[in-house]
Amino acid sequence: MSNVEESQRQKKIGSVLQRDLVDVLQKAATQGGMRGIIISVSKVKVTVDLSVAKVYLSIFPNDKAKELIVGIKSNTPLIRHELAQRTRNQLRRMPNLEFFVDDSLEYIDKIEKSLKGKENPIENPDLLDKRKKS
Helix, strand or coil: CCCCCCCHHHHHHHHHHHHHHHHHHHHHHHHCCCCCCEEEEEEEEECCCCCEEEEEEEEECHHHHHHHHHHHHHCHHHHHHHHHHHHCCCCCCCCEEEEEECCHHHHHHHHHHHHHCCCCCCCCCHHHHHHCCC
């Protein structure tokens, strides 16, 4: 088995954390007075030694993402404790949590907008000529 491929154990821990993290983070945001915010955990990657879980979050609306990720990072010990309580029957050790904003949805949105807009190279082939290297 190659090092790049995630083990079944890593995947299982990742999915357990992913499921419970959504609850914990959404509840924390609501209790923190942030209404109308949707937090989804797009992916959780656990290191080979199972000591660190990298958590990728999609936050809507996107303009709240930076503010929210700062709040989440500063509350990581509380979040980790809450997760440990919820997963104590499934996990022996709670990995350290690292949070990142997953901006892939925003990236896809930008591509869609550019395809619909004036800058669409498919509908306007002249745009491609500008980009050609001579």
